[in-house]
Amino acid sequence: MVHPFDPVSDKEIQLTSQLIKDAAKGPEKPHFIQIDRLDPPKKDMLKYLEAEKSGKSLPRIPRVTYVYYYLGLQFYKALVNVTYGHIITNQKQPKGVQGPLIAEDIEEIEKLATSHPIVKAEIAKLKLPSYVKVVCDPWMNGTDGVEDRLLIQCYMYLANAHHSESNHYSLPLKFSPVFECLTKEFVRMDYLPSGVDEACINDTEPWTEFPFVEYHPDLNGETIKPLKPLIVQQPEGPSFEVDGQKIEWQGWEFRVVPNCREGFAIYDIHFKGRSVIYRLSLCEMTVPYGDPRAPFHRKQAFDLGDAGFGATGNSLALGCDCLGVIKYMDCRRVNTAGESVLIPNTVCLHEQDGGLLYKHTNYRTGVPVIARRREFVVQTIATVANYEYMVNIIFDQAGEIRIHVRATGILSTMPLDRDVTVPWGTNVGPRVLASYHQHMLSFRIDPAVDGYENTVVFDDVVRMKKDPKLNPYNVGFVTERTVVDKPGYVEQSPFTNRSYKIINENKINPISKKPVAYKIMMPARQMLLAGEESYNNKRAQFATQQLWVTKYQDNELYAAGEFTNQSQTDTGLGVWAKRRENVRNDDPVVWATLGFTHVPRVEDFPVMPVEAHEISLVPFGFFDKNPALDVPQSSQSFNKSQYFPESSSKDSCCKSSL
Amino acid sequence: MVHPFDPVSDKEIQLTSQLIKDAAKGPEKPHFIQIDRLDPPKKDMLKYLEAEKSGKSLPRIPRVTYVYYYLGLQFYKALVNVTYGHIITNQKQPKGVQGPLIAEDIEEIEKLATSHPIVKAEIAKLKLPSYVKVVCDPWMNGTDGVEDRLLIQCYMYLANAHHSESNHYSLPLKFSPVFECLTKEFVRMDYLPSGVDEACINDTEPWTEFPFVEYHPDLNGETIKPLKPLIVQQPEGPSFEVDGQKIEWQGWEFRVVPNCREGFAIYDIHFKGRSVIYRLSLCEMTVPYGDPRAPFHRKQAFDLGDAGFGATGNSLALGCDCLGVIKYMDCRRVNTAGESVLIPNTVCLHEQDGGLLYKHTNYRTGVPVIARRREFVVQTIATVANYEYMVNIIFDQAGEIRIHVRATGILSTMPLDRDVTVPWGTNVGPRVLASYHQHMLSFRIDPAVDGYENTVVFDDVVRMKKDPKLNPYNVGFVTERTVVDKPGYVEQSPFTNRSYKIINENKINPISKKPVAYKIMMPARQMLLAGEESYNNKRAQFATQQLWVTKYQDNELYAAGEFTNQSQTDTGLGVWAKRRENVRNDDPVVWATLGFTHVPRVEDFPVMPVEAHEISLVPFGFFDKNPALDVPQSSQSFNKSQYFPESSSKDSCCKSSL
Known part of the structure; x- marks a missing residue:
């Protein structure tokens, strides 16, 4: 039996998104952002937990999900009773209220940030050799005043094109395109200051080589230090x-x-x-x-x-x-289409x-507890x-x-x-x-x-x-x-x-x-x-x-x-x-x-x-x-530790000789 | 070869105490408190370490010990060159300067604190049953003004006489004899306040039973919780x-x-x-x-x-x-007699x-470093x-x-x-x-x-x-x-x-x-x-x-x-x-x-x-x-972890069912 605290299930996500899709009458399809279980009301849960403890029959607490989605540029939040299968509330959010970012949108923006013609023109000025690629880190816009559009600031970097794990953070670029997150429209190009104040902004110039600072073992140039295994064994299983x-x-x-x-x-x-x-x-x-x-x-x-x-x-x-x-x-x-996506093993x-x-060692007897x-x-x-x-x-x-x-x-x-x-x-x-x-x-x-x-x-x-x-x-x-x-x-x-x-x-x-x-x-x-x-x-x-x-x-x-x-x-x-x-x-x-x-x-x-x-x-x-x-x-007898092998100690035979 | 940083050896302790004994001309025998190696002068050591690093011949730095001891009630400190075997300095310390406490003195005071007639008379007033014993925790005196004698404040407790590991700290007594540490003379009996101010001092009265609070597994009345072994293995040895x-x-x-x-x-x-x-x-x-x-x-x-x-x-x-x-x-x-005492395995x-x-997980590829x-x-x-x-x-x-x-x-x-x-x-x-x-x-x-x-x-x-x-x-x-x-x-x-x-x-x-x-x-x-x-x-x-x-x-x-x-x-x-x-x-x-x-x-x-x-x-x-x-x-392949045995999970077959 499902417990009121149990996590949202695939079925609950799918039922929620289906109900929202069914309710969306207009030409725009819902663009889903987040679906999850709502916490049950505490008042009800205390009764439930009380009954659970005393072995009494458990009160039925309906499972409720919340859902964030966009219709066009309008952000909505709805609550759905997934036990009985109906929408409880479905509310347009006020202008300026935005939902969280979602992987699918970010991926699209990331691709755009290197393929959009305006950005490509800027990249062309770098005259990059073939072994160097451009990578984008999309950032939430943050705020410095009223901005009704949901924006993404793309910070741009260079990386080694021949290895997928090259560290682009070691080569930041000085231009930063901004896109609208939902429409994917180009908004503007920001040029980044790279000196002691805001005014130090340069035109994009051909890239002159300087070193990559890599972390991946394939690339970092380090010789791996020998280290011997330290294995945690639980031969009788966990407790x-x-x-x-x-x-x-x-x-x-x-x-x-x-x-x-x-x-x-x-x-x-x-x-x-x-x-x-x-x-x-x-x-x-x-x-x-x-x-x-x-x-x-x-x-x-x-x-x-x-x-x-x-x-x-x-x-x-x-x-x-x-x-x-x-x-x-x-x-x-949920993904933007309303399907449930499993992220396995996120909690261990x-x-x-x-x-x-x-x-405590009793110093009188030498006996430790x-x-x-x-x-x-x-x-x-x-x-x-x-x-x-x-x-x-x-x-x-x-x-x-x-x-x-x-x-x-x-x-x-x-x-x-x-x-x-x-x-x-x-x-x-x-x-x-x-x-x-x-x-x-x-x-x-x-x-x-x-x-x-x-x-x-x-x-x-x-x-x-x-x-x-x-x-x-x-x-x-x-x-x-x-x-x-x-x-x-x-x-x-x-x-x-x-x-x-x-x-x-x-x-x-x-x-x-x-x-x-x-x-x-x-x-x-x-x-x-x-x-x-x-x-x-x-x-x-x-x-x-x-x-x-x-x-x-x-x-x-x-x-x-x-x-x-x-x-x-x-x-x-x-x-x-x-x-x-x-x-x-x-x-x-x-x-x-x-x-x-x-x-x-x-x-x-x-x-x-x-x-x-x-x-x-x-x-x-x-x-x-x-x-x-x-x-x-x-x-x-429980912990099974071992003495350090003294023979490997070069002068263990003459310890404390004067 | 001994290194200047090596710890003091048995021979160095014995040589030091022998030289001090030989130098003590008076009727009183040295009462030793502490002997250890003095740190070599840093100026000399830097040259030594430099030579050591570059493989040059090592300068000779004499090994020096310090020794604290009493002659009667007078406290001395001496420095001894144990490489060449002579006393460097040997100084009477000013009145009021005292050395640290040493196990042998503490043990004697502890015994005295339950055997001295004045204390025994006080203990008698408790009318203790045979299963209860008196235990003493000797404390350094601390200071509240000039005190030339080296004193020990004995805090007194009761414990279960039938088990050596009974927790005396759970039954503190209200009287506290004070002894001179070197002469072992009784100095005075302090009566301890046991109320909201210093004035709340009672006469010693017959003990009325109240519970011992024990920590030792033999005595604490607890049922030991089952816990399965967690063993750290280093099959290839340490690194x-x-x-x-x-x-x-x-x-x-x-x-x-x-x-x-x-x-x-x-x-x-x-x-x-x-x-x-x-x-x-x-x-x-x-x-x-x-x-x-x-x-x-x-x-x-x-x-x-x-x-x-x-x-x-x-x-x-x-x-x-x-x-x-x-x-x-x-x-x-060193012990009070000047002999070296080994305390094995004090450092692990x-x-x-x-x-x-x-x-770092590259979210684009899912590859973690x-x-x-x-x-x-x-x-x-x-x-x-x-x-x-x-x-x-x-x-x-x-x-x-x-x-x-x-x-x-x-x-x-x-x-x-x-x-x-x-x-x-x-x-x-x-x-x-x-x-x-x-x-x-x-x-x-x-x-x-x-x-x-x-x-x-x-x-x-x-x-x-x-x-x-x-x-x-x-x-x-x-x-x-x-x-x-x-x-x-x-x-x-x-x-x-x-x-x-x-x-x-x-x-x-x-x-x-x-x-x-x-x-x-x-x-x-x-x-x-x-x-x-x-x-x-x-x-x-x-x-x-x-x-x-x-x-x-x-x-x-x-x-x-x-x-x-x-x-x-x-x-x-x-x-x-x-x-x-x-x-x-x-x-x-x-x-x-x-x-x-x-x-x-x-x-x-x-x-x-x-x-x-x-x-x-x-x-x-x-x-x-x-x-x-x-x-x-x-x-x-290096760490050899294991999955939790899912069969022991009672409802693993119906996870996330709606």
């Missing part, structure tokens, strides 16, 4: 069980559900029989660039809202992306060793044009949930004139600029800490006042708690060790005598740099603060709002966090901005070693003691 | 080579040298033939507590200076502390998988009474060095009266208080970024001013660099994304056109909370700021100074960082404070799941491209 989308592992129970916008969401997370989170996902990411020169000022991607992390998800391969015994899940998306699930979980941290990983990797993002949600045996993100892939590069450096970027190759930029990710945490009535608080650690009686030596420090009772954001305060917590005021821990809690651990970070009056800022309010709280409402899932492509303003947290509602001991939603400013290194090119960032959710007085005391002791 | 202390791995070369104070230091670190660091180590840690009530205000351990991370190092066990193929190194210490060295190092991050780990684990600290220095294939610290073990607990809570601590068990405290670690980085003339700088990322020509859209941001030319500290500034770098102004990267650099990545943290006028603060100036710079001088190795036990003042950075010297393009030393405020969780008891913190050192325009392009591609 997790899978039942549809439901996972059980070491006391954890949850449902992992791929979707095309977020990559995946995890629902109904319980540990040791107690609820922790109702829904957890990466819900948006924006990548604004700090290069002020037109047209680069419009480089601001919303990787989820403008593209989709499932839709751009990698098909993960056994033995490449993770080690051990791997369970895969697939994603489905597996165990890994996480080093030691705890150890020692447990290793086994971890359960839910991973997706998305390729958004040049960049790769790895999102790992990692569970451990002590009740911790770690959100672990790695950025890798290739820097989006721009041309530079010889010997030029600019203060907003790094020269990462000969005449190749990688501008400073930021990666601002929003993780949406819909908590259920021991129930659904939760409260968000933050604690500061502060010095006690000097007091001749109570603090005569001036060493004391205490915590001070502030309750968040209205929606909004919490300011960062690293120097008071500010920590955010989700508590349940109705459940008092018998040991600590304080409300049970989960703590959100994230280091203080620079938030969005773009000025308050800039579009980059107005469109991404979520990225201006690290932690936001709103009151739960159905369908408020994405931090920057539902439609981000060419948006002028944030229709997410920028709106919802302003509502004057109570969120204390109610149903708050927490939005955590994991942001990092990326000042590119030369070493980040031609492919970037991962930069990793984390948010941790840890039980804080949720249990009455360490919940991992039931983990087996770490032992050689 | 590293060992030659004495020298390690070679994936382009890295360095020497790992155990010592009794720091656990280990790593010398002469090169990557791909270029020098990066001359010496790297954890050089001090202080743990001040925030409980203001006497005598707890004196709880401030200096785990290296007061005890020693090698001296308290765990003998790591195969298959327990790490997985795969493991190389071990030993530590040596091995490889581990670190997930993906980089990936993908490399896994193999890591090389140097690990030590120290047990300083209740707490365990794991220090991992982790090297990767892209030139990164990660300092990864995990805190685990058991909270130092204090008694509480029934139903009492206090604002400076967490109730972690029935009537058990774990006070808030801080762990402030100092890592000493003696850099050699492409040579020994280095400069420390910091970069801030700041918004560009609005400018109608250059920044009309107000999205621009740039970096601003500040050079550290005098010793001192750098203030944290997370909201300008401040990053510290060690650069070599004499070597310009041909690509970036900027000096080659290594970047120090560490998140902003709360530093020492103890007030400026407190001893906790005066003794640990290093812990008040995150990053310090001094000019290199021989024998300036420890952030809080050489002698920390009962110190009144910091004789390390607090002195050296005030010297008005040039450190630009000279020989700077960087001291990075990795600090965290520990507000205990109930879940941290009775044994604490690891809390991990990191500092990363990454090449920043040091190479002319990603230095890891020579890493083999990640492939199934």
Whole structure:
């Protein structure tokens, strides 16, 4: 039986698109952009989950899909009841609202960008040798004011024509055609600045050879270093069980559900029989660039809202992306014709060793108590044009949930004139600029800490006042708690060790005598740099603060709002966090901005070693003691390690000789 | 042949103690505390390393040991030339200067603390049943003013008499005898406050039973969770080579040298033939507590200076502390009689998988380039009474060095009266208080970024001013660099994304056109909370700021100074960082404070799941491209992963049915 949280199926996608096609009476055929399952209403789901837990008969919750499509240049959103097969609503969206980009359109534009006569004329001026080809990276337009057309900015590059994996990012060109995304009409040719200011624009001149900087092993000129295998074996199989989308592992129970916008969401997370989170996902990411020169000022991607992390998800391969015994899940998306497209293996699930979980050696007896941290990983990797993002949600045996993100892939590069450096970027190759930029990710945490009535608080650690009686030596420090009772954001305060917590005021821990809690651990970070009056800022309010709280409402899932492509303003947290509602001991939603400013290194090119960032959710007085005391002791009979072969150590016989 | 960086040998320890014994003419026998090798003078070593590199004949550098010992109550330090066998200097230390504590003294005090008649009389008042025993945790005294005697504060606990591994920290007692450490004389009995202020002190009354909170699997009452093996196999052996202390791995070369104070230091670190660091180590840690009530205000351990991370190092066990193929190194210490004591396997060295190092999927062809991050780990684990600290220095294939610290073990607990809570601590068990405290670690980085003339700088990322020509859209941001030319500290500034770098102004990267650099990545943290006028603060100036710079001088190795036990003042950075010297393009030393405020969780008891913190050192325009392009591609033929057995998935046949 299908579960209300189960992902959209091929049949549901096809039924949805068929109903929309049938409803489109005019001459234009629907041009589909996205179809996926709508989250069921939470009120209904809580009853469902309650019944599921207690083994009662399950209420029927109709399956509903949403669909984004265009008729001509008009953008529509509809909701479809796919259980009963009818359209619920079908709405023209206001002028200026655009849907995300879709692979089929991008592919067409990409081809056009090298075949359109105006571009071909420009390319001809380069007088390229036959071993060099032109490649196009289509970019969302971003915004610098009202633009009703859905535009694509094509950044152009050169690459080795004789190898499909040549790195075009090492040879950026100085012209950039712009196309209309739906009609595929040529709009204009932009000429790119390649010097210290916007005025440094050159005419297109014959290309003079300079080196390619390649990353593919066939081309990079490197001799591969010898490395011996390190194999993860699970001879008795994995320690997790899978039942549809439901996972059980070491006391954890949850449902992992791929979707095309977020990559995946995890629902109904319980540990040791107690609820922790109702829904957890990466819900948006924006990548604004700090290069002020037109047209680069419009480089601001919303990787989820403008593209989709499932839709751009990698098909993960056994033995490449993770080690051990791997369970895969697939994603489905719609194509522009309304057909379901399978993207296999976009989510992988597996165990890994996480080093030691705890150890104590009794120095009196020399006896250690020692447990290793086994971890359960839910991973997706998305390729958004040049960049790769790895999102790992990692569970451990002590009740911790770690959100672990790695950025890798290739820097989006721009041309530079010889010997030029600019203060907003790094020269990462000969005449190749990688501008400073930021990666601002929003993780949406819909908590259920021991129930659904939760409260968000933050604690500061502060010095006690000097007091001749109570603090005569001036060493004391205490915590001070502030309750968040209205929606909004919490300011960062690293120097008071500010920590955010989700508590349940109705459940008092018998040991600590304080409300049970989960703590959100994230280091203080620079938030969005773009000025308050800039579009980059107005469109991404979520990225201006690290932690936001709103009151739960159905369908408020994405931090920057539902439609981000060419948006002028944030229709997410920028709106919802302003509502004057109570969120204390109610149903708050927490939005955590994991942001990092990326000042590119030369070493980040031609492919970037991962930069990793984390948010941790840890039980804080949720249990009455360490919940991992039931983990087996770490032992050689279980782990089967080996001594280093000492004979290969050249002077092992004369160690410590004087 | 012995290398100048090689660790102290048994013979060197014995020769040193024999020379000191021979020199001690008086009636008192030397009471030894610590003997170890002194670092060779850097000036001499640079010549040695130069000769070593170029294959020239090696200059002879005499091996020198230092020795700490007492004659009666007088503390001495001597330096001994163990190559030629003579004492270089032998100095009485000023009144009040004390050496670190040593295991033999602690063991004697521990026994006395339950056998001394005054304590026995107090214990008798508890009227304990036979299944309960009394256990003592001896603590360094700390400081609250001039105290010439070397004192030990004995915190007392109850435990299950029938099991050696019973957790005494779950039953703290309310009296605390104080002994003189050298004479073993009883000094006084302290009675501990167990209520909201210092005045809440009760007479010792008969013990009334309340539950033990146990961590040992024999006692904790838990049913062990089933977990299937995850085995790391290296069928072709490890990828590293060992030659004495020298390690070679994936382009890295360095020497790992155990010592009794720091656990280990790593010398002469090169990557791909270029020098990066001359010496790297954890050089001090202080743990001040925030409980203001006497005598707890004196709880401030200096785990290296007061005890020693090698001296308290765990003998790591195969298959327990790490997985795969493991190389071990030993530590040596002196006992009070002057004999060498071997602590086997205090340092382990091995490889581990670190997930993906980089990936890029060409969306046009679907072809991924993908490399896994193999890591090389140097690990030590120290047990300083209740707490365990794991220090991992982790090297990767892209030139990164990660300092990864995990805190685990058991909270130092204090008694509480029934139903009492206090604002400076967490109730972690029935009537058990774990006070808030801080762990402030100092890592000493003696850099050699492409040579020994280095400069420390910091970069801030700041918004560009609005400018109608250059920044009309107000999205621009740039970096601003500040050079550290005098010793001192750098203030944290997370909201300008401040990053510290060690650069070599004499070597310009041909690509970036900027000096080659290594970047120090560490998140902003709360530093020492103890007030400026407190001893906790005066003794640990290093812990008040995150990053310090001094000019290199021989024998300036420890952030809080050489002698920390009962110190009144910091004789390390607090002195050296005030010297008005040039450190630009000279020989700077960087001291990075990795600090965290520990507000205990109930879940941290009775044994604490690891809390991990990191500092990363990454090449920043040091190479002319990603230095890891020579890493083999990640492939199934190499990694041998397995598919999840789908038959165990209960409804795998009806996935995505509508």
